[in-house]
Amino acid sequence: PTLGLISADLALHAPSQIASAVKQRAGEQGYAVLISMVTDNAETCCREAVQELLAQRVDGLMINVPLEDEVAQRLRALAAPLPVLFLDVSEQAAVNSLVFSPSQGAQLGVTHLLEQGHSRIALLAGPVTSVSARARLAGWQQSLAAAGLTPCAVARGDWSAQSGYEKAHGLLANATKPDAVLVANDQMALGVLRACAEKGIAVPGQLSVVGYDDTTDSAWFTPPLTTIRQAFREAGEQGVDWLTGESEAGVIRQTRLPVTLVVRGSSA
Numbered sequence: 001p002t003l004g005l006i007s008a009d010l011a012l013h014a015p016s017q018i019a020s021a022v023k024q025r026a027g028e029q030g031y032a033v034l035i036s037m038v039t040d041n042a043e044t045c046c047r048e049a050v051q052e053l054l055a056q057r058v059d060g061l062m063i064n065v066p067l068e069d070e071v072a073q074r075l076r077a078l079a080a081p082l083p084v085l086f087l088d089v090s091e092q093a094a095v096n097s098l099v100f101s102p103s104q105g106a107q108l109g110v111t112h113l114l115e116q117g118h119s120r121i122a123l124l125a126g127p128v129t130s131v132s133a134r135a136r137l138a139g140w141q142q143s144l145a146a147a148g149l150t151p152c153a154v155a156r157g158d159w160s161a162q163s164g165y166e167k168a169h170g171l172l173a174n175a176t177k178p179d180a181v182l183v184a185n186d187q188m189a190l191g192v193l194r195a196c197a198e199k200g201i202a203v204p205g206q207l208s209v210v211g212y213d214d215t216t217d218s219a220w221f222t223p224p225l226t227t228i229r230q231a232f233r234e235a236g237e238q239g240v241d242w243l244t245g246e247s248e249a250g251v252i253r254q255t256r257l258p259v260t261l262v263v264r265g266s267s268a
Ligand code: IPT
Pocket: 008, 012, 013, 014, 015, 064, 065, 066, 087, 088, 130, 132, 159, 184, 185, 186, 212, 213
């Protein structure tokens, strides 16, 4: 038997760690995995990927590409009656999903910084084309508003370390200097740390940096990164178990996975 995985760019750490877990768990269960990668989440690219995997007669599909609700629903219809599990959709999408709670992650990051006494908090969000990036940004803004604060600056990167580096230079050049920055993923946080090192800004002395993901290298950054952990291995394993197990026909299953705060040296 075979599972199909349609993944966002595997050059990014999070999708590659999910794919690794999927491949390993599926292997343990006697399933092969066919991977189709889309670097563009346009609906046409995703439809082609679904059709390509259907043609190879996969027994179930996992889709880890950021998708709007309606697009996910149309892809599910395209693949029917094959079971399809989505990993990067909103919590509301009417499809089978396994997603980490973005509001909880945002709340954990904001609360951590407020507890450390920060109030000039900058936000470095992910790309507007990613549902999860938008949900994290909205969550940060809501948690800050609940504390009577507004972000002192907002920028958007494209998930890459390079974009984090470039946007950090912009954020740190503003008149109001942030005393902390919430970053939408660890790769961009790596770029922020590099920009700080170049500008002689001490982390965490002058700027606290909080990432998002806890990919396997994040504990090895300088300083080791405080971040919101999404347990990618567990998510990949649960996804495989769901697809290879018994699913009740016609019942939509939406699993929400908790995230946790991992405090390391980049915040104080
Ligand atoms: C999300 C990661 O948090 C982010 O770093 C980036 O890699 C993105 O994936 C790529 O699409 S995790 C996803 C399961 C919401």
